[in-house]
Amino acid sequence: MEKALKILNEMKRKKIIGQYAIGGGVAAIRYMESILTYDVDIFFIPSTPDALLLDMTPMITFLRSKGGKADKECIILEGTPIQLIAVYNDLVTEGVKKALPVIYGSVKSRILRKEHVLALMLQTGRPKDFLRMGQMFQEAPPSKAVWMRLVEKYDLIKLWNRYREKYGDPYKEGR
Protein backbone atom coordinates (compact mmCIF):
# COMPACT_ATOMS: atom_id res chain seq x y z
CA MET A 1 0.00 0.00 0.00
CA GLU A 2 2.90 2.34 0.74
CA LYS A 3 4.15 2.16 -2.84
CA ALA A 4 0.63 2.74 -4.15
CA LEU A 5 0.32 5.86 -1.98
CA LYS A 6 3.62 7.15 -3.38
CA ILE A 7 2.21 6.78 -6.89
CA LEU A 8 -1.00 8.58 -5.89
CA ASN A 9 1.03 11.44 -4.41
CA GLU A 10 2.93 11.72 -7.67
CA MET A 11 -0.37 11.81 -9.55
CA LYS A 12 -1.51 14.65 -7.33
CA ARG A 13 1.81 16.52 -7.72
CA LYS A 14 1.39 16.31 -11.48
CA LYS A 15 -2.14 17.74 -11.07
CA ILE A 16 -3.73 14.70 -12.70
CA ILE A 17 -6.02 14.62 -9.69
CA GLY A 18 -6.74 17.23 -7.03
CA GLN A 19 -6.74 16.53 -3.29
CA TYR A 20 -7.35 12.94 -2.24
CA ALA A 21 -8.00 10.98 0.94
CA ILE A 22 -8.10 7.34 1.95
CA GLY A 23 -11.61 6.20 2.84
CA GLY A 24 -13.57 2.97 3.27
CA GLY A 25 -12.33 -0.01 5.27
CA VAL A 26 -8.73 1.17 5.42
CA ALA A 27 -9.81 4.52 6.87
CA ALA A 28 -11.93 2.64 9.43
CA ILE A 29 -8.85 0.58 10.37
CA ARG A 30 -7.05 3.82 11.21
CA TYR A 31 -9.49 4.26 14.12
CA MET A 32 -10.20 0.72 15.29
CA GLU A 33 -8.73 -2.77 15.24
CA SER A 34 -8.17 -4.36 11.83
CA ILE A 35 -11.18 -5.51 9.84
CA LEU A 36 -11.14 -7.54 6.65
CA THR A 37 -11.13 -5.58 3.41
CA TYR A 38 -9.51 -6.23 0.04
CA ASP A 39 -9.29 -2.81 -1.59
CA VAL A 40 -8.30 0.73 -0.76
CA ASP A 41 -10.94 3.36 -1.49
CA ILE A 42 -9.38 6.61 -2.60
CA PHE A 43 -11.74 9.56 -2.79
CA PHE A 44 -10.39 12.37 -4.93
CA ILE A 45 -11.35 15.79 -6.16
CA PRO A 46 -10.93 15.89 -9.96
CA SER A 47 -8.34 18.30 -11.32
CA THR A 48 -11.18 19.96 -13.24
CA PRO A 49 -13.92 19.86 -10.58
CA ASP A 50 -16.40 21.93 -12.62
CA ALA A 51 -16.30 19.75 -15.72
CA LEU A 52 -19.59 17.99 -16.47
CA LEU A 53 -17.87 14.77 -17.42
CA LEU A 54 -14.88 13.23 -15.71
CA ASP A 55 -12.20 12.11 -18.15
CA MET A 56 -10.38 9.19 -16.53
CA THR A 57 -7.91 8.85 -19.43
CA PRO A 58 -5.02 10.87 -17.88
CA MET A 59 -5.33 8.89 -14.63
CA ILE A 60 -5.44 5.52 -16.35
CA THR A 61 -2.56 6.40 -18.67
CA PHE A 62 -0.45 7.56 -15.72
CA LEU A 63 -1.26 4.54 -13.55
CA ARG A 64 -0.54 2.15 -16.44
CA SER A 65 2.83 3.85 -16.92
CA LYS A 66 3.53 2.95 -13.27
CA GLY A 67 2.69 -0.71 -13.82
CA GLY A 68 -0.95 -0.45 -12.73
CA LYS A 69 -3.33 -3.06 -14.11
CA ALA A 70 -7.09 -2.70 -14.31
CA ASP A 71 -8.98 -5.46 -12.49
CA LYS A 72 -12.75 -5.23 -12.03
CA GLU A 73 -13.49 -1.78 -10.59
CA CYS A 74 -9.93 -1.33 -9.27
CA ILE A 75 -6.44 -0.63 -10.46
CA ILE A 76 -3.86 -2.98 -8.99
CA LEU A 77 -0.86 -0.91 -7.95
CA GLU A 78 2.11 -2.82 -6.58
CA GLY A 79 -0.20 -5.67 -5.59
CA THR A 80 -2.80 -3.48 -3.87
CA PRO A 81 -6.24 -2.97 -5.42
CA ILE A 82 -7.01 0.74 -5.45
CA GLN A 83 -10.49 2.00 -6.17
CA LEU A 84 -10.43 5.61 -7.34
CA ILE A 85 -13.71 7.34 -6.57
CA ALA A 86 -14.31 10.92 -7.66
CA VAL A 87 -16.15 12.88 -4.97
CA TYR A 88 -19.84 12.36 -5.72
CA ASN A 89 -21.66 14.47 -3.16
CA ASP A 90 -21.10 17.27 -0.64
CA LEU A 91 -20.43 14.89 2.25
CA VAL A 92 -17.60 13.14 0.42
CA THR A 93 -16.21 16.48 -0.77
CA GLU A 94 -16.15 17.81 2.80
CA GLY A 95 -14.56 14.55 3.94
CA VAL A 96 -11.71 14.91 1.46
CA LYS A 97 -11.19 18.61 2.21
CA LYS A 98 -11.13 18.06 5.99
CA ALA A 99 -9.15 14.80 5.91
CA LEU A 100 -6.36 14.30 8.42
CA PRO A 101 -2.71 14.08 7.40
CA VAL A 102 -1.21 10.67 8.05
CA ILE A 103 2.32 9.38 7.71
CA TYR A 104 2.34 5.85 6.41
CA GLY A 105 5.82 4.38 6.55
CA SER A 106 7.82 6.99 4.67
CA VAL A 107 4.87 8.45 2.78
CA LYS A 108 2.66 11.39 3.63
CA SER A 109 -0.97 10.85 2.85
CA ARG A 110 -4.44 11.90 4.03
CA ILE A 111 -7.23 9.90 5.60
CA LEU A 112 -10.90 10.69 6.24
CA ARG A 113 -11.84 11.77 9.77
CA LYS A 114 -13.77 9.17 11.75
CA GLU A 115 -17.02 11.12 11.63
CA HIS A 116 -16.86 11.21 7.83
CA VAL A 117 -16.01 7.50 7.65
CA LEU A 118 -19.07 6.78 9.80
CA ALA A 119 -21.35 9.16 7.89
CA LEU A 120 -20.38 7.55 4.58
CA MET A 121 -21.08 4.10 6.04
CA LEU A 122 -24.49 5.34 7.18
CA GLN A 123 -25.19 6.85 3.76
CA THR A 124 -24.03 3.73 1.89
CA GLY A 125 -26.07 1.52 4.21
CA ARG A 126 -24.98 -2.01 3.26
CA PRO A 127 -25.17 -4.64 6.04
CA LYS A 128 -21.36 -4.67 6.30
CA ASP A 129 -21.37 -0.87 6.71
CA PHE A 130 -23.74 -1.15 9.67
CA LEU A 131 -21.60 -3.88 11.24
CA ARG A 132 -18.51 -1.71 10.90
CA MET A 133 -20.40 1.29 12.28
CA GLY A 134 -21.29 -0.68 15.41
CA GLN A 135 -17.66 -1.62 15.94
CA MET A 136 -16.43 1.91 15.28
CA PHE A 137 -18.94 3.50 17.63
CA GLN A 138 -17.72 1.11 20.32
CA GLU A 139 -14.02 1.65 19.76
CA ALA A 140 -13.69 5.19 18.45
CA PRO A 141 -16.90 7.19 18.72
CA PRO A 142 -16.76 10.81 17.57
CA SER A 143 -18.19 13.30 20.05
CA LYS A 144 -21.97 13.37 19.88
CA ALA A 145 -21.95 17.08 18.95
CA VAL A 146 -19.60 16.52 16.00
CA TRP A 147 -21.58 13.50 14.83
CA MET A 148 -25.00 15.14 15.06
CA ARG A 149 -23.74 18.24 13.23
CA LEU A 150 -22.78 16.02 10.31
CA VAL A 151 -26.01 14.01 10.45
CA GLU A 152 -28.08 17.20 10.35
CA LYS A 153 -25.93 19.03 7.80
CA TYR A 154 -26.14 16.19 5.28
CA ASP A 155 -29.74 15.23 5.93
CA LEU A 156 -28.91 11.81 7.34
CA ILE A 157 -31.39 11.99 10.20
CA LYS A 158 -33.83 9.42 8.77
CA LEU A 159 -31.02 6.94 8.14
CA TRP A 160 -29.59 7.63 11.61
CA ASN A 161 -32.97 7.03 13.27
CA ARG A 162 -33.39 3.80 11.31
CA TYR A 163 -29.91 2.71 12.42
CA ARG A 164 -30.71 3.52 16.06
CA GLU A 165 -34.03 1.63 15.91
CA LYS A 166 -32.28 -1.45 14.59
CA TYR A 167 -28.99 -1.43 16.50
CA GLY A 168 -29.60 0.89 19.45
CA ASP A 169 -28.23 4.33 20.19
CA PRO A 170 -24.46 4.18 20.67
CA TYR A 171 -24.57 7.43 22.66
CA LYS A 172 -27.11 6.11 25.16
CA GLU A 173 -25.63 5.65 28.62
CA GLY A 174 -24.82 2.11 29.69
CA ARG A 175 -24.21 0.83 26.17
Place this chain on the structure above:
Amino acid sequence: MTRTKKEDKILSVLRASKKARRSALARLPLKVKIRQLIEMQKIDWATKPEGRKPRFRPWLSP
Protein backbone atom coordinates in the same frame (compact mmCIF):
# COMPACT_ATOMS: atom_id res chain seq x y z
CA MET B 1 -31.45 -19.57 34.76
CA THR B 2 -29.99 -16.64 36.67
CA ARG B 3 -26.28 -16.00 37.00
CA THR B 4 -24.55 -16.07 40.35
CA LYS B 5 -22.64 -13.04 41.64
CA LYS B 6 -19.40 -14.89 41.00
CA GLU B 7 -20.37 -15.53 37.37
CA ASP B 8 -21.34 -11.88 36.94
CA LYS B 9 -17.96 -10.84 38.28
CA ILE B 10 -16.11 -13.19 35.92
CA LEU B 11 -18.15 -11.88 32.98
CA SER B 12 -17.44 -8.26 33.83
CA VAL B 13 -13.70 -9.01 34.10
CA LEU B 14 -13.84 -10.75 30.71
CA ARG B 15 -15.69 -7.81 29.13
CA ALA B 16 -13.27 -5.29 30.59
CA SER B 17 -10.27 -7.31 29.36
CA LYS B 18 -11.76 -7.59 25.89
CA LYS B 19 -12.40 -3.85 25.81
CA ALA B 20 -8.85 -3.08 26.96
CA ARG B 21 -7.39 -5.43 24.33
CA ARG B 22 -9.49 -3.88 21.55
CA SER B 23 -8.50 -0.42 22.66
CA ALA B 24 -4.80 -1.41 22.65
CA LEU B 25 -5.16 -2.90 19.16
CA ALA B 26 -6.94 0.22 17.93
CA ARG B 27 -4.00 2.39 19.05
CA LEU B 28 -1.43 0.48 16.96
CA PRO B 29 0.15 2.39 14.07
CA LEU B 30 -1.75 2.09 10.78
CA LYS B 31 1.06 0.21 9.09
CA VAL B 32 1.06 -2.46 11.82
CA LYS B 33 -2.70 -2.80 11.42
CA ILE B 34 -2.32 -3.15 7.65
CA ARG B 35 0.20 -5.97 8.25
CA GLN B 36 -2.47 -7.64 10.42
CA LEU B 37 -5.00 -7.05 7.65
CA ILE B 38 -2.76 -8.81 5.12
CA GLU B 39 -2.48 -11.80 7.48
CA MET B 40 -6.28 -11.84 7.74
CA GLN B 41 -6.57 -11.68 3.94
CA LYS B 42 -4.19 -14.65 3.58
CA ILE B 43 -6.19 -16.74 6.07
CA ASP B 44 -9.49 -15.71 4.48
CA TRP B 45 -8.21 -16.51 1.00
CA ALA B 46 -6.78 -19.88 2.03
CA THR B 47 -9.90 -21.02 3.86
CA LYS B 48 -12.51 -20.01 1.26
CA PRO B 49 -13.37 -22.75 -1.24
CA GLU B 50 -12.98 -22.22 -5.01
CA GLY B 51 -15.93 -20.29 -6.33
CA ARG B 52 -16.25 -18.36 -3.08
CA LYS B 53 -12.81 -16.75 -3.09
CA PRO B 54 -12.74 -12.96 -2.51
CA ARG B 55 -12.68 -10.69 -5.55
CA PHE B 56 -9.03 -9.82 -5.01
CA ARG B 57 -5.96 -11.71 -3.85
CA PRO B 58 -4.19 -10.81 -0.59
CA TRP B 59 -1.97 -7.73 -0.93
CA LEU B 60 1.70 -8.26 -1.63
CA SER B 61 3.04 -5.80 0.95
CA PRO B 62 1.73 -3.33 3.56
